[in-house]
Amino acid sequence: MKSLIEVKNLSKSYRLGQRGFGSLRDSFHFWWKETLRKKSLVKSDEVDRSFWALRNISFKVEPGQAVGILGANGAGKSTLLKILASLTDPTEGEALLRGRLASILEVGSGFHPDLTGRENIYLNGAFLGMKRKEVTSYFDAIVQFSGNEPFIDTPVKHYSKGMYTRLAFSVAAHLSADILLLDEVLELGDVVFQKRAIDKMIERKKEGKAILFVSHDSERVQTLCDRSLNLEAGRLVFDGNMKEGMERYLTTAESSSMLNT
């Protein structure tokens, strides 16, 4: 079987420094600085520098694999998911996705407080790439999973926070995608719901989906994932089984926190 995800030499850079963001004035300012710099009137300490959020990342993910992405804050975990989710373009390299992709970087995307639970299920499902027919076929399962049956025709602004997140997660959990990207969304709701959420994802994995999971909860990552990708400052430093990856991550995290203190 072919890999569901093939990432080749993926890099993403952001511009830092004086490059004008926000207003025309900034842009003119930058352009003026650059002109002066070219005529060597000003020292070049204010030119734009590039910051590589991701550098030369390559990996493959096979069907039925759940991969945990480990790394400190700013290591590039979310950037990687954003590129795979088509939210932003890579600067170099490419990624090949075989199959439908669903990115759950937050729950309840597109939810409108004035619309009812029912209406929001359809809306959110559509934002996640589901067709109307699909939402209809999963509708009862979604509502049941959320445990919000009595309130399904109430505007979601009257929901408690727990009810809201449960409903929002339930839509995402029923996506019929082949590739799932999860960014710290299994930590929502109470303990009972979290257990159900993880079980649901393990079930998806067994169905042959590919899952990429970002979380700071080491226990949860280890429950779901059998493989780990470790990122450090935008580079892929480890690709292997979860246990080793987690050890490596914890060691580097500890040593860097020692350095900081």
Next chain:
Amino acid sequence: MSETFTKIIKADKGWLSFDLKALIHYRDLLFLMVRREFVAKYKQTLLGPVWVVLQPSLMALTFVFLFSKTMKVPTDGVPPVLFYFSGILIWNFLSSALGAISVSMLHHAELCKKVYFPRIFLPISLLCSHFFSLLIQSSVLLALYLFFYFSVERPVFKMTGEIVLIPLWLFQLGLLSLGVGTWVAGLTSKYRDFHHLTALGLTVWMYASPISYSLSLVPSDWQWVVMANPVSSIILSFRSSLFGTTRVPFEMQMVSFLVCVSVCFSGVLFFNRAQRNFIDTV
């Protein structure tokens, strides 16, 4: 797993890369977005969609009082309230749709950071919901039109076969609103300056459009200013199709139409380009 969903993500896709497969796949979303736009606007209001007709009606009455009763501006033999209402209908669509589209990307920045969907649906759904409002407003125009046509012994205006051309003018209006709106949205996503410029620009543009005056009142040396404005042709053609007043020269209609098409085409391309790395700069 099906091969039809295979997707390659890479840098630099050029100006013309449109993910057409996604547009088709997400078509149900467009309908839901239009509905969300419309429903959300009027939930928790007492009058609901009545606001849609109240606003242009009050504006038309103000114009009648100000220009017709006080300043005695002639309206080409058309009953003043009809004359103004028809102009306001077109202008309001342009200004409100354009205004909404121009901030659509910024307003949905949080959504854009978290979920992928064809971004062009943001302006298109707004365009659709504004057309829906226009439809409701048109019922008032129609009622007034029929009232003036049948109640007065000798109708003051002619109903001609050209009335069937109205959808064409509205289509042109949609192109122009979408085009200018997407241009401003693309520019605003990078430079907030354009947000301030929009309000000012719309005010100037309104006075440069024949809403409260007819073209015959403009000195012939200055008529080109009005004619150069692509909305003018739409407003004047809309009126001439309704009331059988002087027709807009064909050349001017063609020029206006071509301007609208090219503004729309370039605006959509520009928007598509601007949205791509929008979340990196917002």
